Amino acid sequence: MGRSGLRVSRIGLATHTWGKETAADAAAVQLVAFVEAGGTLVDTSPAYHGGAAQRILGDLMGQIVARDELVLSGCAGLVPVPPATDPDGVPVTDSSWIPWTVDASRRTLMRQLDHTLTALGTDYLDIWSVAAWDPYTPLEEIAATVEFAVRSGRVRYAGVRGFTAWQLATLAAVAPITAAQTPYSLLARGPERDIVPAATHHGVGLIAASPLAGGILTGKYRDGVPADSRGADEATAAEITDRLDENATRVVDALVTAADGLGTSPLAVALAWIRDRPAVASMIVGARDIAQLTGILAAETLELPRAIAAALDDVSRLTVTRV
Numbered sequence: 001m002g003r004s005g006l007r008v009s010r011i012g013l014a015t016h017t018w019g020k021e022t023a024a025d026a027a028a029v030q031l032v033a034f035v036e037a038g039g040t041l042v043d044t045s046p047a048y049h050g051g052a053a054q055r056i057l058g059d060l061m062g063q064i065v066a067r068d069e070l071v072l073s074g075c076a077g078l079v080p081v082p083p084a085t086d087p088d089g090v091p092v093t094d095s096s097w098i099p100w101t102v103d104a105s106r107r108t109l110m111r112q113l114d115h116t117l118t119a120l121g122t123d124y125l126d127i128w129s130v131a132a133w134d135p136y137t138p139l140e141e142i143a144a145t146v147e148f149a150v151r152s153g154r155v156r157y158a159g160v161r162g163f164t165a166w167q168l169a170t171l172a173a174v175a176p177i178t179a180a181q182t183p184y185s186l187l188a189r190g191p192e193r194d195i196v197p198a199a200t201h202h203g204v205g206l207i208a209a210s211p212l213a214g215g216i217l218t219g220k221y222r223d224g225v226p227a228d229s230r231g232a233d234e235a236t237a238a239e240i241t242d243r244l245d246e247n248a249t250r251v252v253d254a255l256v257t258a259a260d261g262l263g264t265s266p267l268a269v270a271l272a273w274i275r276d277r278p279a280v281a282s283m284i285v286g287a288r289d290i291a292q293l294t295g296i297l298a299a300e301t302l303e304l305p306r307a308i309a310a311a312l313d314d315v316s317r318l319t320v321t322r323v
Contacts, residue, residue, distance in 0.1 A: 001281045003203030004178045006126070006157050008071050010275050011300055012041030012207065013293075014286030019052025021288045027056050028064055029290050035065050037297045041207075043073045043181075043284045044120075045131070046112055047080075047100065054119040067122055073179075073207075073284075074120075075161055076112035077104040077131035104134035106145040113154055127179050129159035133167045143175035150176060161209075165194035172202040181284065184208035185274055186217060186251050186316045187243060196279045205281035208274050212285065216243060217270040219252050247316075254315045258308045264298070271299035273312050 001008055013034045018027045031042070044054050054074075061067050081099040113128060128149060130142060149155040159179030160168055168180050180199050184191045188210065199206050212218055221244055255266035262269065274283055287293035 001127075001157070001179055002199070002205035002279075004157060004205070006071070006178060006205075008041040008282045009039045010282055011039060011271070011296065012043055012073070012282045012284045013039055014284045015042065015044045015053040015057055016048045017053075017286050017288050018056045019049040024056045024059065026289055028060050030287060030293050031057075031060055031065055033290060033293060034297070035069055037300070039297070040069065040071045041073060041282050041284075042070050043207075044116075045075050045078075046116055046119075047075075047078050047131070051115075051119060054116060058120040058122075061121060071126040072120065072122065073127040073129070073159075073181075074113075074116045074125045075129040075131040076109045076116070077102060077134065079103045079108060102132040102134045104130050104132070104137045104142050104145075106141055106148075109142075109145050110149070113149060117154060124154055124156060126156045127159050128155040128157075129161045129179065129181060130163075130171070131161050133160075133163055139170065139174065143171065146171075146175045146177070159204075159207075163195075165198040168195060168204065169198045169202060172198075172204055177202065177204055179207055179281070180204050181207040181209050183210045184277070184280070184283075185211045185213045186255070186270055186312060187213040187248055189316060192277075196277075200279050206279045208277075208280050208283040211271055211274045211283040212267060213243065213248075216248055217252065217255060217266060219256055219266040222249075222252060222256075251312075251316050254312055258312065262302070262305075262308070264302055265295055267295055268299040268302050269304065269308070269312070271296065272302045272304040273309060275299070276304060276309065 013030065042057065044057055046054060078100045081101050116125065117123065134142065146158045150158055157178040158176055159181065160171060160177060161181040163180060171177055180195065182191050182195055184206065185208065196206065252266065255269050258269045259266045271283065271285065274280060285296050287296055
């Protein structure tokens, strides 16, 4: 991970579906399969379904997987906004969508860190990230909090999530930042313009989030929107359908062609491409079930020929500004 001594698996397991699309027993099957395949990096957050993902992961550790086998990645700094209510106390907003506000104050960061440790049943996180840039909290306070979390033993390595290049560089200049998690895929190549150089300069390792662009790069949307997909979910439909443009069609067609030639899936080709990008230490990928996870793990053994990687690089260049 960057210039640190931290080693992580090149594919990380996201838990954002746990507690909603993925029940606890299915999560257990995923975790066992992931570790047996050599996976170590497991990503969680207190923002995932009201902490349900963290509680499930905490219940599984020690029972089916030893804590020391995992590199646990968590974050803090997002606070849910209470829903508006009418005079009778009845919520008047859509309860399926929870708005969040950024709060990276020392009070909130440490409170959420301690809560996460309790939920997971562990004394420390291997990677703990500031979840978003907070323009209202002094940089010195955030940096001091990160340093204290590491010095106190609660955290082994610190990171950031969703920061822009200048935000990453600003904090990394005054705090021990080891990892930066950012959206990065064949449909989100913006990081190559600024975040990759900033991370490289400061010795920070990149963790690619959403490497399949919400599932678009699997090819599942080529013939319409499947009923069981995120594109059919009212809460996430706009996020997917807004990206189903000509650029996406061109990239997905190229992935399908490459996958056919290699005897594998578009998903595996897309993940192998991002895995091999400069500065990328790992990628975070979620799965609703073991079948999806099996397809994801297959990407680890795929060696992408240079000619195919270069062709994908060329066909996706027009999407470089999409982040």
